[in-house]
Amino acid sequence: SKFSMIISKVSTGSYKRQVYEVPSGKQLVDQAVIDRITWATWTSVLGDEVIGIWSRHAEKADVNCACVSHSGINLVTGDDFGMVKLFDFPCPEKFVRTCFCIITTKNTVDIMVLFCFSSIHMMEMSPSLNL
Numbered sequence: 001s002k003f004s005m006i007i008s009k010v011s012t013g014s015y016k017r018q019v020y021e022v023p024s025g026k027q028l029v030d031q032a033v034i035d036r037i038t039w040a041t042w043t044s045v046l047g048d049e050v051i052g053i054w055s056r057h058a059e060k061a062d063v064n065c066a067c068v069s070h071s072g073i074n075l076v077t078g079d080d081f082g083m084v085k086l087f088d089f090p091c092p093e094k095f096v097r098t099c100f101c102i103i104t105t106k107n108t109v110d111i112m113v114l115f116c117f118s119s120i121h122m123m124e125m126s127p128s129l130n131l
Contacts, residue, residue, distance in 0.1 A: 007037060009044060015060050017046045042068035042089075045077065052096030053077050053087060074099075 007028070008020045019028040019037070028034055045053065045063045053063055053075070065078045068089050075089040086100040 009039070011044050011046045015046060017044060039068075042066070042072075042075070048092055049090035050075065050092075052091030052093050053085070054094070056095050 008022050010018050010020070012018060019034050020026065021028065042049075043066060044050070045066045050066060053066065055062075058079075062080045063077050064080065066075055068075050073089055075087045075091065077085050077087070079085070084102050085098040087096060087098055
């Protein structure tokens with residue numbers, strides 16, 4: 001989290017978001033406490049804050065990765081269709097239109113986004129790259 005407490009958020013294979021204190025490993029289950037957390041970073045495709053990234057016909061596994069800008073106002077996602085989409089963050093309304101979309105190779109596995117001043121730089125990490 002952004003302030004004092006060290007907290008980790010994980011997404012499970014059953015598409016549930018779980019929050020833990022670090023290093024104790026104690027799971028936080030009080031939703032009121034979780035809702036008050038200000039996250040230092042955001043890379044999850046799950047949560048009320050990102051409901052809008054899912055298109056009307058998307059399946060759970062279609063959106064693979066997400067990253068929120070350092071300023072906390074933009075979100076970029078990568079999906080199984082090779083699309084990298086830019087959204088306003090948070091996007092809690094269903095079926096939000098993207099601000100910008102580019103098409104890359106199929107099956108975008110992970111993206112890292114560097115938000116520098118007024119420009120946005122994205123780097124796609126693909127399984128086909130030999131790094």
